[in-house]
Amino acid sequence: ERRLVTEVLVRKVPDDQQFLDIRLAVVGPMEAGKSTLLGVLTQGELDNGRGRARLNLFRHLHEIQSGRTSSISHEILGFDAKGEVVNYSTCVSAEEICEGSSKLITFIDLAGHQKYLKTTVFGLTAHCPDLAMLVVGANSGVVGTTCEHLGLSVALAVPTFVVVTKVDLCSKEKVEHTLQQLEQLLSSPGCCKVPFRVASESDVCTAAQNFSENCLAPIFMVSSVTGKNLRLLERFLNMVPPLHSRLGQQHREQQHTKFQVDEIYSVPEAGTVLGGVLTRGAIREGDRVLVGPKEDGSFSETTVASLHRNRAPCRLVRAGQASTVALTHVERTDIRKGTVLISPLLPLDDKCNSCWEFWADVCPLYITGASMRSGCQATVYINSAMQTAAIEEIEGRDSLEAGERANVRFRFLKRPEFLRVGSRVLFREGRTKGIGQITKLGPVEWAAHERTHPVAYSKPNR
Numbered sequence: 001e002r003r004l005v006t007e008v009l010v011r012k013v014p015d016d017q018q019f020l021d022i023r024l025a026v027v028g029p030m031e032a033g034k035s036t037l038l039g040v041l042t043q044g045e046l047d048n049g050r051g052r053a054r055l056n057l058f059r060h061l062h063e064i065q066s067g068r069t070s071s072i073s074h075e076i077l078g079f080d081a082k083g084e085v086v087n088y089s090t091c092v093s094a095e096e097i098c099e100g101s102s103k104l105i106t107f108i109d110l111a112g113h114q115k116y117l118k119t120t121v122f123g124l125t126a127h128c129p130d131l132a133m134l135v136v137g138a139n140s141g142v143v144g145t146t147c148e149h150l151g152l153s154v155a156l157a158v159p160t161f162v163v164v165t166k167v168d169l170c171s172k173e174k175v176e177h178t179l180q181q182l183e184q185l186l187s188s189p190g191c192c193k194v195p196f197r198v199a200s201e202s203d204v205c206t207a208a209q210n211f212s213e214n215c216l217a218p219i220f221m222v223s224s225v226t227g228k229n230l231r232l233l234e235r236f237l238n239m240v241p242p243l244h245s246r247l248g249q250q251h252r253e254q255q256h257t258k259f260q261v262d263e264i265y266s267v268p269e270a271g272t273v274l275g276g277v278l279t280r281g282a283i284r285e286g287d288r289v290l291v292g293p294k295e296d297g298s299f300s301e302t303t304v305a306s307l308h309r310n311r312a313p314c315r316l317v318r319a320g321q322a323s324t325v326a327l328t329h330v331e332r333t334d335i336r337k338g339t340v341l342i343s344p345l346l347p348l349d350d351k352c353n354s355c356w357e358f359w360a361d362v363c364p365l366y367i368t369g370a371s372m373r374s375g376c377q378a379t380v381y382i383n384s385a386m387q388t389a390a391i392e393e394i395e396g397r398d399s400l401e402a403g404e405r406a407n408v409r410f411r412f413l414k415r416p417e418f419l420r421v422g423s424r425v426l427f428r429e430g431r432t433k434g435i436g437q438i439t440k441l442g443p444v445e446w447a448a449h450e451r452t453h454p455v456a457y458s459k460p461n462r
Helices: 034-043 052-057 061-066 094-099 114-126 144-155 172-186 201-210 230-239 246-254
Strands: 020-027 073-079 103-109 131-137 160-165 194-198 216-221 258-267 271-280 282-284 288-292 300-309 312-314 316-318 322-327 340-342 352-355 357-366 377-382 385-394 406-412 417-420 424-429 432-441
Touching: 020 034, 020 114, 020 144, 034 052, 034 073, 034 103, 034 160, 034 230, 052 073, 073 094, 073 230, 094 312, 114 144, 114 258, 114 377, 114 385, 114 424, 131 144, 144 160, 144 172, 160 172, 172 194, 172 216, 194 201, 201 216, 201 230, 216 230, 246 271, 258 322, 282 300, 300 316, 357 424, 377 432, 385 417, 417 432
Parallel strands: 020 103, 020 131, 131 160, 160 216, 194 216
Antiparallel strands: 073 103, 258 271, 258 340, 271 322, 282 316, 288 300, 288 340, 300 312, 300 322, 352 417, 357 406, 357 432, 377 385, 377 424, 385 406, 424 432
16 A cells, blocks of 8 residues: 655744745855856846846946855745745736745845955854855865855854755766865864755755754755756745744844944935844834934934835735834934834943943954954944944953963953853954953943933943
């Protein structure tokens, strides 16, 4: 007697949401084919071998002329209830893609050239990706930028899978050599992942089920010209589950509002528009929020005029969603990357302050030249905040070498930032890089005002 076994994907979309939304950062070295791969996935047309598919993702003329991504761009890929791809081959606008999708993948295309590493690090810290896709060219193999981008994703605890492109250009021996390099890198002590080659539909199911919970690193071998194994990659993106549980999402939505800004626009007839990610709470049209901190550490009160998600207007944005927010009576010069929108009801206690100094438990990953000492300066990335900070004190020692851990006190040089205990810290100066976590915020003095008035802080003497 013959018996059949089938696997069924059951996806539950919350009643108050139109679709599941996952943000995916695309990292990897230059000329690996990142933008071309995204163009093929989102446009539904194969590349001609000369980069035609990537043209729609470039934002600047010099990117088209050089073929190198230098800014952060976004594209979306949808899946309907049957698991079929919804992209620009069947829809004419992003609004139609969102309306016809039960799951939406938002790609964050990052720069691969070492010259634009600052942009790549900012994209990984400020845009809060749920997943990362490391793209490696089969013809070039594992290079220094590959290891650097993978190290950033691992340090920021972003689950990562690998896509090997341009397999149509290389012999089987060259592709196998690249795969062996990747497997050695992924299983190294600093990464501690289990490489898993995906070559069939059953492998896709195994990879999707064990990707987020276990240290599994799926590896796909694709071609943007011939279309080889692109269907397997699409199936994986459709099946991979959200990382946050339903209870965890509800807990985030019940907290006080915090929206971190990573893009600023001046739109005619709309005024100042902020783009970013809502990390906690919810925002509705007409809500009163505090925006800041300014250079003097103060916050000003404003009102949310309108909201947009995926280029379509909406009335509500929930925690974990990226959106744009139009504000009333706010000057463009008062806003910068790193600005936050917070609820007027948020208690500004020792866990969440606008401050000049903070303590962090840090570990330098790589140091060039002399060791880290008091007085050294580095660019610090904390969520969407990016600023130069000086090392004021290293607790219990005079210097810090690569691989050592210590509690370090940093001081911002230009302006205070809105921080929270427990936030991840990434710092770099040249090739010197390190990771850490905020353990304590510096002393903050603020004026006694009613909560209905702008919140002001006094700048400490330096």
